[in-house]
Amino acid sequence: EVQLVESGGGLVKPGGSLRLSCAVSGFSFTNAWMNWVRQAPGKGLEWVGRIRSNTDGGTADYAAPVKGRFTISRDDSKNTLFLQMNSLKKEDTGMYYCTTDPFWGQGTLVTVSS
Amino acid sequence: SYELTQPPSVSVSPGQTARIPCSGEALPKKFAFWYQQKPGQAPVLVIYKDTERPSGIPERFSGSSSGTTVTLTISGVQAEDEADYYCQSADSSGSYAVFGGGTQLTVL
DSSP: EEEEEEEEEEETTTOOOOEEEEEEEEEGGOOEEEEEEEOOTTOOOOEEEEHHHGGGOEEEOOOTTTTTTTTEEEEEGGGEEEEEEEEEEEEOOEEEEEEEEEEOHHHHHHHEOO | OOOOBBOSSEEOOSSSOOOEEEOTTTTTTTTTTTEOOOTTTTEEEEEEETTTOTSOOOEEEEEEETTTTEEESSSSSSSSOEEEEEEEOOOTTOOEEEEEEEEEEEEO
């Protein structure tokens, strides 16, 4: 059974940092290009960024609103994807999903508020 | 920045056909993907690479592409199809993914 389980969300003050994790099982994580997608409350889906497989270079691309503040990384030995979020803003509030088509996790909620 | 444009809402009666368009300049060169999202749930992929249907997705879901527009078609709409639908693709460089704004499908 394929599982993607996000964790690490919570309440953080503006300017703070948070590290999200996504534990993967049931498919070949090593070969997968992994994405983070977020959804603000009551709003649509927004692509955050993607990391290629290490065999394809292991590099990451980011959406403009998070570039320079967020970093995606992966640990293939632990089948885990990470999202390091720094300098958080109120507009970063939302549900964060890890995904590699057709598989999605259930998301972890990030709330940025003072 | 690159954008994909969808209508905010579409309404159909049960048994009718729903068509949800998505337009974007790079769509002739980049594949589109369609996701269904019901309240409180994670999105589900219903169409990939413009026209392909993942296993487990009902045959009434289909996708098509013509020029700068891709279309999700749901034939014989059922009440359970009421949801938000999002198209997704990449910009012309392929480096950045983008979602359309979403279309709320209402089954009357």
